[in-house]
Amino acid sequence: MPKWFNTAGPCQADIHYMLPSTDRLPEIVNLIAQRNYFVIHAPRQVGKTTAMLSLAQELTASSQYTAVMLSLEVGAAFSDDLGAAELAILGEWKQSIRFRLPKELQPQEWGDTEAGARIGTTLSRWAELSSRPLVVFLDEIDALSNETLISVLRQIRSGFPNRPQGFPQSVALVGMRDVRDYKYASGGSDRLNTSSPFNIKVRSFTLSNFTLEDVRNLYQQHTDATGQIFTPEAVDLAFHLTQGQPWLVNAIAKEIVEYIAKDPSIPITPELVNQAKEILIKRQDTHLDSLAERLREDRVRAIIQPILSGLELGDTPDDDRRYLLDLGLVVRSQEGGLKIANPIYQEVIPRVLSQGVQDSLPMIQPSWLNADGSLNAQVLLDAFLKFWRQHGEPLFKSANYPEIAPHLVMMAFLHRVVNGNGTLEREYAIGSGKMDICLRYGKQTLAMELKVWADKRPDPLKEGLPQIDKYLSGLSLDTGWLVIFDRRSGLPPISDRTTTENVISPAGREIIVIRG
Structure with missing residues (x-):
């Protein structure tokens, strides 16, 4: 049977390329053997559900345990009606167990009891009558909230001392966040801020992204099945662009083998990987779209905004930083600061944020193209200055990240320039x-550095020139733009203060300094 790369829902081993779950979660088997209860949290679309389903099947097939993954998500609709939530959850469990376990390992009875005890009683009776120790992975635990969440956690904690004869030997809570961050609307907080309702957990750990070796092994499965080769350079680039984020790793491969290079005799090269990346970014499939939705949240904005502009985070709450880490939007760099999680997100985030401005742009004739279709950098500069003086300030209002509104307006203009025939790449760091910003159009590369002049700060020119020297050196370029957005208070309108001058950098490069 043919197999495919999967980008929708849990993988199924008979039709999808996938990695063994025990390779990604090597510690779990020992935790289960020691009768531990634990938490697995990781961002969406990293393969938690796939790994849990697969691991449960492996454990059951070993004849040592009865293991199953069950979801709590249907209870989310009843955050303030515990009885209704329990009945919905147990109804879902019956269906799942019927399909995931052989009949002889299924619960022999589903006796009813009073609201507030149904989950614990069901697990207790099942464990008591089971011929093997019971292992349960509870997926989407953080979909629950309020009293329903607290009750489920307490019912599991209450049964813990009776394991393994009278309660599951091991229970794992699987979700996007750790226990202390589950939602609970009480006492002025929307989070538990404590693990006390589930203080029996021995560990909380996260499901990591694929390693380079994982990506190589996953792609090799396609090569073994079809003969289509991923060149080593293509695998390396796919890993670099995705940093092993499982959905992105699969999405890039799927785009290539099913659409761009369907003929298995065509080897998969870095050029094809880059082509797939651009398609994913422009199309913003479900996974990327859901990340974009998060960017509207205030606590996400408070951290993403300074990252994009290269400013310090300042006094942001630790919980907000942890939230973005849990979402998978950012990671901690080796130097210790936060950075956007991978180069694809690095492109998606500013593109999404500048979309509102792009939609507000006036009609702009592409006067910057020569007769042969190549880019004329001087004409582009003149067109940008004209646009900036006329439309820059009014467009700031359409930017939903006000502190970086000039960046977003400029990026919106540059997106109109590339318009499918070029690429725009960005680098930024706290x-x-x-x-x-690096604009590539045909054989031409134009590099620019964006800086902000804030109140009570010195002119960024002195700091900016050696910085753009370093950037241009990495691109092997002799000239570039240094754009200084003057955000000091009490200034005249942008139309009156936008200027340009040519200066020589410390390394002898010709830099066009744009102030506005």
Whole structure:
């Protein structure tokens, strides 16, 4: 039977390329043997459900345990009606168990009891009558909230001392966040801020992204099945662009083998990987779209905004930083600061944020193209200055990240320039004080650095020139733009203060300094 790369829901071993769950979760088997209860949390679309389903099947097939993954998500609709939530959850469990376990391992009875005890009683009776120790992975635990969430956690905690004869030997809570961050609308907080309702957990750990070796092994499965080769350079680039994020790893491969290079005799090269990346970014499939939705949240904005502009985070709550880590939007760099999780997100985030501005742009004639279709950098500069003086300030209002509104307006203009025939790449980092942009159009590459001049700060020119020198050196370019957005208070309109000058950088490069 043919297999495919999967980008929708849990993988199924008979039709999807996938990695063994025990390779990604090597510690779990020992935790289960020691009768531990634990938490697995990771961002969406990293393969939690796939790994749990697969591991449950492996454990059951070993004849040592009865293991099953069950979801709590249907209870989310009844956050304030515990009895209704329990009945919905147990109804879902019956269906899942019927399909996931052989008949002889299924619960022999589903006796009813009073609201507030149904989950615990069901698990207790099942464990008591089971011919093997029971292992249960409870998926989507953080979909529950309020009293329903607290009750489920307490019912599991209450049965813990009776394991393994009278309660599951091991229970894992599987979700996007750790226990202390589950939603609970009480006492002025929307989170538990404690693990006390589930203080029996021995560990909380996360499901990590694929390693380079994992990506290589996953792609090799396609090569073994079809003969289509991923060149080593293509695998390396796919890993770099995705940083092993499982959905992205699969999505890039799927786009290539099913649409771009369907003929298995065509080897998969870095050029094809880049082509797939651009398609994913422009199309913003479900996974990328859901990340974009998060960008509207205030606590996400409070961290993403300074990252994009290269400013320090300042006094942001630890919980907000942890939230973005749990979402998978950011990671901690080796140097210790936060950075966007991978180069694809790095492209998606500013593109999404500048979309509102792009939609507000006036009609702009592409005067910057030569007769042969190549880019004329001087004409582009003149067109940008004209656009900036006329439309820059009014467009700031359409940017939903006000502190980086000039960046978003400029990026919206540059997106109109590339318009499917070129690419726009960005680099930014906390504390760097800058955003670097590389515009590639045909054989031409134009590099620019964006900096902000804020109140009570010195002119960024002195700091910016050696910074753009370093950026241009990495691109092997001799010239570039240094754009300084003057955000000090009490200034005249942008139309009156936008200027340009040519300066020579410390390394002898010709830099066009744009102030506005």
